[in-house]
Amino acid sequence: MGSDHPIVIQSMTNTPTADINATVAQVKELADAGSELVRLTVNDFEATAAIPEIVKKLTALNCHVPLIGDFHYNGHILLTKYPETAQALSKYRINPGNVGKGEKHDENFATMVQVAIKHDKPVRIGVNWGSLDQELFTKRMDDNAKLAQPKDFKEVVIEAMISSALDSAAYAKKLGLAHNKIVLSVKMSEVQDMISVYQKICKQTDYVMHLGLTEAGGNIKGIAASSAALGILLQQGYGDTIRMSLTPEPGVSRDLEVRACKALLQSMDFRYFMPSVTSCPGCGRTNSNKFVELAKDINTYIEITMPHWKLHYPGVEKMKVAVMGCVVNGPGESKYADIGISLPGSSEKPSIPIFQDGELLMTLKGDDPKIKETFIEILETYIQKKFSVSS
Ligand code: SF4
Numbered sequence: 001m002g003s004d005h006p007i008v009i010q011s012m013t014n015t016p017t018a019d020i021n022a023t024v025a026q027v028k029e030l031a032d033a034g035s036e037l038v039r040l041t042v043n044d045f046e047a048t049a050a051i052p053e054i055v056k057k058l059t060a061l062n063c064h065v066p067l068i069g070d071f072h073y074n075g076h077i078l079l080t081k082y083p084e085t086a087q088a089l090s091k092y093r094i095n096p097g098n099v100g101k102g103e104k105h106d107e108n109f110a111t112m113v114q115v116a117i118k119h120d121k122p123v124r125i126g127v128n129w130g131s132l133d134q135e136l137f138t139k140r141m142d143d144n145a146k147l148a149q150p151k152d153f154k155e156v157v158i159e160a161m162i163s164s165a166l167d168s169a170a171y172a173k174k175l176g177l178a179h180n181k182i183v184l185s186v187k188m189s190e191v192q193d194m195i196s197v198y199q200k201i202c203k204q205t206d207y208v209m210h211l212g213l214t215e216a217g218g219n220i221k222g223i224a225a226s227s228a229a230l231g232i233l234l235q236q237g238y239g240d241t242i243r244m245s246l247t248p249e250p251g252v253s254r255d256l257e258v259r260a261c262k263a264l265l266q267s268m269d270f271r272y273f274m275p276s277v278t279s280c281p282g283c284g285r286t287n288s289n290k291f292v293e294l295a296k297d298i299n300t301y302i303e304i305t306m307p308h309w310k311l312h313y314p315g316v317e318k319m320k321v322a323v324m325g326c327v328v329n330g331p332g333e334s335k336y337a338d339i340g341i342s343l344p345g346s347s348e349k350p351s352i353p354i355f356q357d358g359e360l361l362m363t364l365k366g367d368d369p370k371i372k373e374t375f376i377e378i379l380e381t382y383i384q385k386k387f388s389v390s391s
Pocket residue numbers: 280281282283284285286324325326327328329330345
Protein backbone atom coordinates (compact mmCIF):
# COMPACT_ATOMS: atom_id res chain seq x y z
CA MET A 1 0.00 0.00 0.00
CA GLY A 2 1.06 3.55 -0.65
CA SER A 3 3.75 5.19 -2.72
CA ASP A 4 3.64 3.91 -6.32
CA HIS A 5 1.61 0.81 -5.48
CA PRO A 6 -1.81 0.54 -7.13
CA ILE A 7 -4.78 2.01 -5.29
CA VAL A 8 -6.16 -0.79 -3.11
CA ILE A 9 -9.86 -1.62 -2.79
CA GLN A 10 -11.18 -2.30 0.67
CA SER A 11 -14.59 -3.41 1.93
CA MET A 12 -16.21 -4.43 5.19
CA THR A 13 -18.46 -7.28 6.23
CA ASN A 14 -21.82 -6.74 7.94
CA THR A 15 -22.32 -10.26 9.27
CA PRO A 16 -21.91 -10.84 13.02
CA THR A 17 -18.24 -11.86 13.09
CA ALA A 18 -19.01 -14.60 15.63
CA ASP A 19 -21.17 -16.25 12.96
CA ILE A 20 -18.19 -17.93 11.37
CA ASN A 21 -19.88 -19.51 8.36
CA ALA A 22 -21.80 -16.37 7.40
CA THR A 23 -18.68 -14.23 7.79
CA VAL A 24 -16.50 -16.61 5.78
CA ALA A 25 -19.12 -16.63 3.01
CA GLN A 26 -19.30 -12.85 2.90
CA VAL A 27 -15.53 -12.31 3.01
CA LYS A 28 -15.21 -14.78 0.14
CA GLU A 29 -17.94 -12.99 -1.81
CA LEU A 30 -16.22 -9.62 -1.32
CA ALA A 31 -12.79 -11.02 -2.19
CA ASP A 32 -14.14 -12.76 -5.28
CA ALA A 33 -15.64 -9.46 -6.39
CA GLY A 34 -12.19 -7.85 -6.12
CA SER A 35 -11.85 -6.58 -2.56
CA GLU A 36 -8.15 -6.66 -1.71
CA LEU A 37 -8.60 -5.99 2.01
CA VAL A 38 -11.64 -6.92 4.07
CA ARG A 39 -12.43 -5.35 7.43
CA LEU A 40 -14.42 -7.16 10.12
CA THR A 41 -16.01 -5.93 13.32
CA VAL A 42 -14.18 -7.29 16.35
CA ASN A 43 -16.45 -6.14 19.13
CA ASP A 44 -16.62 -8.88 21.77
CA PHE A 45 -15.02 -12.10 22.99
CA GLU A 46 -17.04 -14.30 20.62
CA ALA A 47 -16.08 -12.23 17.58
CA THR A 48 -12.44 -12.14 18.64
CA ALA A 49 -12.32 -15.89 19.24
CA ALA A 50 -13.87 -16.51 15.80
CA ILE A 51 -11.10 -14.78 13.80
CA PRO A 52 -8.50 -17.61 13.67
CA GLU A 53 -11.19 -20.07 12.57
CA ILE A 54 -12.42 -17.61 9.91
CA VAL A 55 -8.88 -17.31 8.55
CA LYS A 56 -8.49 -21.11 8.59
CA LYS A 57 -11.73 -21.66 6.69
CA LEU A 58 -10.92 -18.96 4.14
CA THR A 59 -7.48 -20.47 3.56
CA ALA A 60 -9.14 -23.86 2.96
CA LEU A 61 -11.24 -22.11 0.29
CA ASN A 62 -8.04 -20.73 -1.24
CA CYS A 63 -9.06 -17.22 -0.19
CA HIS A 64 -6.08 -15.32 1.19
CA VAL A 65 -7.47 -11.79 1.38
CA PRO A 66 -5.92 -9.86 4.31
CA LEU A 67 -8.39 -9.29 7.16
CA ILE A 68 -8.49 -6.09 9.19
CA GLY A 69 -9.91 -6.08 12.71
CA ASP A 70 -12.09 -3.07 13.49
CA PHE A 71 -11.74 -2.20 17.20
CA HIS A 72 -13.71 0.26 19.31
CA TYR A 73 -13.87 0.73 23.12
CA ASN A 74 -12.43 -2.66 24.14
CA GLY A 75 -9.74 -3.40 21.54
CA HIS A 76 -6.99 -3.21 24.19
CA ILE A 77 -8.67 -6.03 26.13
CA LEU A 78 -9.54 -8.18 23.11
CA LEU A 79 -6.14 -7.95 21.45
CA THR A 80 -4.35 -8.74 24.71
CA LYS A 81 -6.58 -11.66 25.68
CA TYR A 82 -6.52 -13.26 22.22
CA PRO A 83 -2.93 -13.33 20.91
CA GLU A 84 -3.92 -15.87 18.26
CA THR A 85 -6.39 -13.35 16.85
CA ALA A 86 -3.85 -10.55 17.08
CA GLN A 87 -1.58 -12.72 14.93
CA ALA A 88 -4.28 -13.93 12.52
CA LEU A 89 -5.40 -10.42 11.59
CA SER A 90 -3.34 -8.59 8.96
CA LYS A 91 -4.04 -5.10 10.25
CA TYR A 92 -5.85 -3.36 13.11
CA ARG A 93 -8.09 -0.36 12.75
CA ILE A 94 -8.07 1.83 15.86
CA ASN A 95 -10.45 4.76 16.25
CA PRO A 96 -8.76 7.26 18.57
CA GLY A 97 -12.18 8.67 19.46
CA ASN A 98 -13.25 5.33 20.90
CA VAL A 99 -10.35 4.14 23.03
CA GLY A 100 -11.35 5.54 26.42
CA LYS A 101 -11.28 8.81 28.29
CA GLY A 102 -8.69 10.71 30.35
CA GLU A 103 -5.59 8.72 31.25
CA LYS A 104 -7.20 5.56 29.92
CA HIS A 105 -7.21 7.04 26.41
CA ASP A 106 -3.46 6.94 25.96
CA GLU A 107 -3.06 3.79 28.00
CA ASN A 108 -5.55 1.78 25.92
CA PHE A 109 -4.24 3.18 22.66
CA ALA A 110 -0.69 2.28 23.70
CA THR A 111 -1.73 -1.28 24.59
CA MET A 112 -3.13 -1.85 21.09
CA VAL A 113 -0.13 -0.30 19.38
CA GLN A 114 2.22 -2.45 21.47
CA VAL A 115 0.30 -5.58 20.40
CA ALA A 116 0.67 -4.42 16.78
CA ILE A 117 4.43 -3.94 17.24
CA LYS A 118 4.76 -7.36 18.90
CA HIS A 119 2.96 -9.08 16.01
CA ASP A 120 4.48 -6.85 13.33
CA LYS A 121 1.11 -5.57 12.11
CA PRO A 122 0.21 -2.26 10.54
CA VAL A 123 -2.41 -0.06 12.18
CA ARG A 124 -4.95 2.24 10.61
CA ILE A 125 -5.67 5.21 12.80
CA GLY A 126 -9.18 5.80 11.59
CA VAL A 127 -10.74 9.07 12.68
CA ASN A 128 -14.44 9.47 11.99
CA TRP A 129 -16.25 12.72 12.57
CA GLY A 130 -19.21 10.87 14.13
CA SER A 131 -16.94 9.53 16.85
CA LEU A 132 -14.37 12.29 17.11
CA ASP A 133 -12.32 12.34 20.35
CA GLN A 134 -14.65 14.48 22.49
CA GLU A 135 -12.02 15.73 24.92
CA LEU A 136 -9.84 16.95 22.09
CA PHE A 137 -12.81 18.48 20.28
CA THR A 138 -14.14 20.26 23.37
CA LYS A 139 -10.72 21.77 24.01
CA ARG A 140 -10.53 22.92 20.38
CA MET A 141 -13.98 24.49 20.63
CA ASP A 142 -13.07 26.25 23.89
CA ASP A 143 -9.84 27.61 22.38
CA ASN A 144 -11.75 28.73 19.30
CA ALA A 145 -14.33 30.58 21.40
CA LYS A 146 -11.52 32.66 22.91
CA LEU A 147 -10.32 33.87 19.52
CA ALA A 148 -11.11 37.43 18.45
CA GLN A 149 -12.63 35.98 15.29
CA PRO A 150 -13.72 32.41 16.01
CA LYS A 151 -13.62 29.95 13.11
CA ASP A 152 -16.82 28.29 12.01
CA PHE A 153 -17.88 24.96 13.48
CA LYS A 154 -16.91 22.80 10.50
CA GLU A 155 -13.45 24.30 10.35
CA VAL A 156 -12.86 23.44 13.98
CA VAL A 157 -14.15 19.89 13.39
CA ILE A 158 -11.77 19.45 10.44
CA GLU A 159 -8.82 20.77 12.41
CA ALA A 160 -9.70 18.52 15.37
CA MET A 161 -9.93 15.48 13.10
CA ILE A 162 -6.55 16.16 11.55
CA SER A 163 -5.05 16.76 14.95
CA SER A 164 -6.56 13.53 16.31
CA ALA A 165 -5.06 11.53 13.42
CA LEU A 166 -1.62 13.15 13.42
CA ASP A 167 -1.22 13.28 17.21
CA SER A 168 -2.22 9.61 17.47
CA ALA A 169 0.22 8.69 14.70
CA ALA A 170 3.00 10.62 16.44
CA TYR A 171 2.22 8.81 19.68
CA ALA A 172 2.20 5.43 17.92
CA LYS A 173 5.61 6.23 16.46
CA LYS A 174 6.89 7.26 19.88
CA LEU A 175 5.76 3.87 21.14
CA GLY A 176 7.86 2.22 18.43
CA LEU A 177 5.45 1.64 15.52
CA ALA A 178 7.27 2.26 12.24
CA HIS A 179 6.14 5.12 10.01
CA ASN A 180 5.38 2.70 7.17
CA LYS A 181 3.16 0.61 9.45
CA ILE A 182 0.74 3.48 9.95
CA VAL A 183 -2.28 4.22 7.77
CA LEU A 184 -4.50 7.23 8.41
CA SER A 185 -8.09 8.04 7.55
CA VAL A 186 -10.27 11.05 8.39
CA LYS A 187 -13.76 10.17 7.23
CA MET A 188 -16.66 12.60 7.04
CA SER A 189 -20.14 12.13 5.60
CA GLU A 190 -20.52 15.31 3.51
CA VAL A 191 -18.71 15.32 0.18
CA GLN A 192 -17.24 18.84 0.40
CA ASP A 193 -16.13 18.36 4.03
CA MET A 194 -14.54 15.03 3.21
CA ILE A 195 -12.61 16.47 0.26
CA SER A 196 -11.50 19.40 2.37
CA VAL A 197 -10.26 17.36 5.36
CA TYR A 198 -8.30 14.95 3.17
CA GLN A 199 -6.75 17.71 1.06
CA LYS A 200 -5.59 19.41 4.24
CA ILE A 201 -4.16 16.35 5.95
CA CYS A 202 -2.46 15.05 2.79
CA LYS A 203 -0.61 18.34 2.47
CA GLN A 204 0.75 17.89 5.98
CA THR A 205 1.94 14.30 5.93
CA ASP A 206 3.03 11.36 3.80
CA TYR A 207 1.42 8.54 5.80
CA VAL A 208 -0.43 5.95 3.71
CA MET A 209 -3.96 7.32 3.39
CA HIS A 210 -7.22 5.37 3.32
CA LEU A 211 -10.02 7.36 1.66
CA GLY A 212 -13.70 7.00 2.33
CA LEU A 213 -16.87 9.00 2.52
CA THR A 214 -18.41 7.64 5.68
CA GLU A 215 -22.14 6.87 5.82
CA ALA A 216 -22.37 7.56 2.11
CA GLY A 217 -25.95 6.27 1.83
CA GLY A 218 -27.38 3.61 -0.41
CA ASN A 219 -27.32 2.66 -4.03
CA ILE A 220 -27.17 5.51 -6.59
CA LYS A 221 -26.82 8.28 -4.02
CA GLY A 222 -24.04 6.50 -2.15
CA ILE A 223 -22.14 5.57 -5.29
CA ALA A 224 -22.48 9.04 -6.81
CA ALA A 225 -21.41 10.83 -3.62
CA SER A 226 -18.49 8.46 -2.98
CA SER A 227 -17.33 8.62 -6.60
CA ALA A 228 -17.39 12.41 -6.57
CA ALA A 229 -15.40 12.63 -3.35
CA LEU A 230 -12.94 9.83 -4.07
CA GLY A 231 -12.55 10.80 -7.72
CA ILE A 232 -11.50 14.36 -6.94
CA LEU A 233 -8.98 13.29 -4.31
CA LEU A 234 -7.53 10.47 -6.40
CA GLN A 235 -7.19 12.81 -9.38
CA GLN A 236 -5.19 15.16 -7.16
CA GLY A 237 -2.86 12.30 -6.25
CA TYR A 238 -4.24 11.67 -2.75
CA GLY A 239 -5.22 8.27 -1.38
CA ASP A 240 -3.73 4.78 -1.34
CA THR A 241 -6.69 2.62 -0.35
CA ILE A 242 -10.39 3.29 -0.89
CA ARG A 243 -13.77 2.10 0.29
CA MET A 244 -17.33 3.00 -0.62
CA SER A 245 -19.40 2.78 2.58
CA LEU A 246 -22.74 1.97 0.94
CA THR A 247 -25.87 1.25 2.92
CA PRO A 248 -26.92 -2.23 1.76
CA GLU A 249 -30.11 -2.55 -0.28
CA PRO A 250 -32.32 -5.54 0.53
CA GLY A 251 -31.61 -8.30 -1.94
CA VAL A 252 -28.49 -6.60 -3.34
CA SER A 253 -25.12 -8.24 -2.75
CA ARG A 254 -22.70 -6.55 -0.37
CA ASP A 255 -20.13 -6.76 -3.16
CA LEU A 256 -21.77 -3.74 -4.85
CA GLU A 257 -19.37 -1.52 -2.89
CA VAL A 258 -16.42 -3.42 -4.37
CA ARG A 259 -17.75 -3.36 -7.93
CA ALA A 260 -18.43 0.36 -7.60
CA CYS A 261 -14.82 0.98 -6.51
CA LYS A 262 -13.53 -1.03 -9.46
CA ALA A 263 -15.76 0.88 -11.87
CA LEU A 264 -14.55 4.18 -10.42
CA LEU A 265 -10.86 3.27 -10.71
CA GLN A 266 -11.25 1.91 -14.22
CA SER A 267 -13.34 4.84 -15.44
CA MET A 268 -10.51 7.13 -14.30
CA ASP A 269 -7.82 4.94 -15.91
CA PHE A 270 -6.14 4.32 -12.55
CA ARG A 271 -6.58 0.55 -12.69
CA TYR A 272 -8.03 -1.97 -15.13
CA PHE A 273 -10.12 -4.97 -14.16
CA MET A 274 -11.98 -6.08 -17.29
CA PRO A 275 -12.62 -4.89 -20.85
CA SER A 276 -14.73 -1.74 -20.76
CA VAL A 277 -17.85 -1.33 -22.85
CA THR A 278 -18.64 2.10 -24.26
CA SER A 279 -22.33 2.30 -25.01
CA CYS A 280 -24.53 5.26 -25.75
CA PRO A 281 -27.68 6.05 -23.72
CA GLY A 282 -29.96 5.61 -26.73
CA CYS A 283 -32.44 8.28 -27.77
CA GLY A 284 -35.33 8.92 -30.15
CA ARG A 285 -33.22 7.62 -33.01
CA THR A 286 -33.29 4.07 -31.59
CA ASN A 287 -36.64 2.47 -32.24
CA SER A 288 -36.18 -0.81 -30.40
CA ASN A 289 -34.47 -2.29 -27.39
CA LYS A 290 -32.14 -4.32 -29.58
CA PHE A 291 -29.06 -2.23 -28.90
CA VAL A 292 -29.84 -1.89 -25.18
CA GLU A 293 -30.15 -5.66 -24.89
CA LEU A 294 -26.96 -6.21 -26.88
CA ALA A 295 -25.02 -3.80 -24.63
CA LYS A 296 -26.34 -5.62 -21.55
CA ASP A 297 -25.55 -9.05 -22.99
CA ILE A 298 -22.00 -8.06 -23.89
CA ASN A 299 -21.38 -6.59 -20.44
CA THR A 300 -22.71 -9.77 -18.82
CA TYR A 301 -20.61 -11.96 -21.11
CA ILE A 302 -17.47 -10.01 -20.26
CA GLU A 303 -18.15 -10.21 -16.52
CA ILE A 304 -18.77 -13.96 -16.64
CA THR A 305 -15.82 -14.73 -18.91
CA MET A 306 -13.27 -12.40 -17.32
CA PRO A 307 -12.02 -14.90 -14.67
CA HIS A 308 -11.08 -17.25 -17.55
CA TRP A 309 -9.62 -14.47 -19.74
CA LYS A 310 -7.60 -13.19 -16.79
CA LEU A 311 -5.78 -16.52 -16.53
CA HIS A 312 -5.00 -16.86 -20.23
CA TYR A 313 -4.92 -13.39 -21.78
CA PRO A 314 -2.85 -10.88 -19.80
CA GLY A 315 -3.65 -7.29 -20.75
CA VAL A 316 -7.20 -8.08 -21.90
CA GLU A 317 -8.53 -5.91 -19.06
CA LYS A 318 -7.43 -2.80 -20.97
CA MET A 319 -9.43 -3.69 -24.05
CA LYS A 320 -12.18 -1.32 -25.20
CA VAL A 321 -15.46 -2.48 -26.72
CA ALA A 322 -18.18 -0.22 -28.13
CA VAL A 323 -21.88 -1.02 -28.54
CA MET A 324 -23.69 1.90 -30.12
CA GLY A 325 -27.25 2.70 -31.11
CA CYS A 326 -27.10 4.63 -34.39
CA VAL A 327 -25.01 6.24 -37.09
CA VAL A 328 -24.59 9.60 -35.31
CA ASN A 329 -21.82 8.53 -32.92
CA GLY A 330 -21.82 4.79 -33.58
CA PRO A 331 -19.11 4.43 -36.22
CA GLY A 332 -16.88 7.03 -34.51
CA GLU A 333 -16.95 5.29 -31.13
CA SER A 334 -16.72 1.86 -32.77
CA LYS A 335 -13.60 2.83 -34.69
CA TYR A 336 -11.97 4.24 -31.56
CA ALA A 337 -12.59 0.98 -29.64
CA ASP A 338 -10.66 -2.24 -30.23
CA ILE A 339 -13.91 -3.87 -31.32
CA GLY A 340 -17.08 -1.92 -31.97
CA ILE A 341 -20.56 -2.49 -33.31
CA SER A 342 -23.04 0.14 -34.40
CA LEU A 343 -26.68 -0.81 -34.69
CA PRO A 344 -28.92 1.11 -37.11
CA GLY A 345 -31.19 3.86 -35.85
CA SER A 346 -34.90 4.04 -36.71
CA SER A 347 -34.66 5.73 -40.11
CA GLU A 348 -31.29 4.34 -41.16
CA LYS A 349 -30.21 1.73 -43.65
CA PRO A 350 -30.70 -1.63 -41.86
CA SER A 351 -27.04 -2.62 -41.71
CA ILE A 352 -24.73 -3.23 -38.78
CA PRO A 353 -21.07 -2.38 -39.28
CA ILE A 354 -18.54 -4.07 -36.99
CA PHE A 355 -15.14 -2.43 -36.60
CA GLN A 356 -11.88 -3.94 -35.45
CA ASP A 357 -8.81 -1.83 -34.66
CA GLY A 358 -10.46 1.11 -36.38
CA GLU A 359 -11.19 -0.71 -39.65
CA LEU A 360 -14.48 -2.04 -40.94
CA LEU A 361 -14.36 -5.81 -40.39
CA MET A 362 -17.79 -6.81 -41.69
CA THR A 363 -21.34 -5.59 -42.06
CA LEU A 364 -24.26 -7.64 -40.77
CA LYS A 365 -27.81 -7.27 -42.02
CA GLY A 366 -30.13 -5.29 -39.75
CA ASP A 367 -32.40 -8.31 -39.25
CA ASP A 368 -29.56 -10.80 -38.66
CA PRO A 369 -30.88 -13.14 -35.94
CA LYS A 370 -27.37 -13.90 -34.61
CA ILE A 371 -25.94 -10.43 -33.97
CA LYS A 372 -24.96 -11.23 -30.39
CA GLU A 373 -23.42 -14.62 -31.22
CA THR A 374 -21.43 -13.19 -34.13
CA PHE A 375 -20.16 -10.27 -32.10
CA ILE A 376 -19.09 -12.55 -29.23
CA GLU A 377 -17.29 -14.83 -31.68
CA ILE A 378 -15.40 -11.84 -33.10
CA LEU A 379 -14.58 -10.71 -29.56
CA GLU A 380 -13.20 -14.12 -28.59
CA THR A 381 -11.15 -14.49 -31.77
CA TYR A 382 -9.69 -11.00 -31.29
CA ILE A 383 -8.79 -11.66 -27.65
CA GLN A 384 -7.15 -15.00 -28.45
CA LYS A 385 -5.15 -13.45 -31.25
CA LYS A 386 -4.13 -10.29 -29.45
CA PHE A 387 -3.64 -11.35 -25.84
CA SER A 388 -2.50 -14.99 -25.90
CA VAL A 389 0.80 -15.33 -24.06
CA SER A 390 2.21 -17.26 -27.01
CA SER A 391 1.04 -14.70 -29.59
S1 SF4 B 1 -25.37 7.20 -30.82
FE1 SF4 B 1 -27.34 7.53 -31.84
S2 SF4 B 1 -28.80 6.32 -30.65
FE2 SF4 B 1 -26.99 6.57 -29.37
S3 SF4 B 1 -27.51 8.36 -28.18
FE3 SF4 B 1 -26.28 9.05 -29.92
S4 SF4 B 1 -27.79 9.66 -31.42
FE4 SF4 B 1 -28.88 8.42 -29.90
